[in-house]
Amino acid sequence: MVQQTEAVTTLDVRPMLAAGEEPFDAILDAARAVPAGGVLEIVAPFEPAPLYAVLGGMGFAHRTEPLEGGAFAVRFTQTGITAAATVAEVAERSPAAAGIFGSHLMDLCCGGSLTLERSAQAHGVELAGLLAELREAAAR
Amino acid sequence: MSAYHLRSLTGLVLLAVALAAACTSQPRSAAARREEPWTASPADVSHGEAPVGTSTAPAPVDPRAPAPSASRLVTIRLETREAKLAIAPGVLYEAWTFDGRVPGPVVRVTEGDTVDFTLVNRAMMPHSMDFHAAQIAPSRAYVNVMPGDSIHYRWVPQVPGVFLYHCGTAPVAMHIANGMYGALIVDPARPLPPAREFVFVQSEFYTKPASDTAGAQQLDWEKLLGLAPDAIAFNGIANQYAEHPIRVMAGETIRLYVVDAGPNRVSAFHVVGAIFSKVYVDAVPAHAWEGVQTVDVPVGGGMIFETHLVEPGTYPFVTHAFADATKGAVGMFVAR
Structure with a gap:
């Protein structure tokens, strides 16, 4: 489920996981489409810690917020800061x-x-x- | 200089000394041997020059192969969970594990057995199990198991050999680099001849200081993508069998089940001072090579090596990709 406002794309991966699908590729696709300064919000039924490193490597900072019922919302902001930036x-x-x-x-x-x-x-x-x-x- | 590199120097010193050393001790009787531990003191090869056996050294992982399966129905229950484990002396790593160990337990079954498998996820994120020894639809068996959930199915190993098992959840490189792998031996229906058997799983660690635990290390994803490991280990701890050499008898047949979990580095497996009398390529008994010095064990593959050590002495085993040996993929046999 993808929702997009001006600068924030929200991807709720709970329905995909509930259907037995692997959401990783969908998350990467969504992340690649985020412009500098843009935000990708991921909603997951667990804290998606592996994404911190993977999206971090693409330049994203993250802020994690627990939701009611044990889920997590993580806001990934595209800073453009990678090891290859000068x-x-x-x-x-x-x-x-x-x-x-x-x-x-x-x-x-x-x-x-x-x-x-x-x-x-x-x-x-x-x-x-x-x-x-x-x-x-x-x-x- | 990091702890790995200090220990790596130890390994290299041991390696160099072992290469030069000629041991004069006499072999003991088989009866006496059974009473002894599998480790040998490294003192006879270090001459006290290398700081071996320090108090920060973790206990070594027992490399001896488990006994063949005794029942045609083999029940395997594994739990995924996080654990802080030593990957080198004084280096704690925030690992993701099967059963709290890296590598996970060695599983041993026989061709044609029925494996009754349960995976229980006690970790904080989804995990899964991919058995290279199985022929099964991944979409049914290798699916994600959510935290607190479990999966159960049966399968029948039909091809003998030594196989990798690993977590197959995306990103797979991260799950493997964090420690989610192990070896599974499928014995042929007609057993191989008796031998002294050991299991070695080679793997890499890519580390940076952990964000939440002072003094511990965690995965550095950038180093993983850049193929720049800090430590390379046999059975999860760099240099452990250089510091705790494995005791064998000169002349006896030694069988080594070697699996490369990676996630990235091939193991050019070699025993210094020995030639492999047999190498079961991809571990299938029907495909045996004879008289081989070094064989690549591919990432995600396994080989069975047989050799014997002709006289008493110390025989290093390495990946002959020597940068990797320098980072910890080195061990020793001491033949008596």
């Missing part, structure tokens, strides 16, 4: 990013042209944690 791109897109780079003593070396992956490596910063921090701040 430092300059991220700094431009997210005002909070500069402060986060500063807190890790990461400079805008080479005009910020390095990817987050290369820059984190060069500064000895743990990439997964940095990405999560940047995405969370960008989605706020």
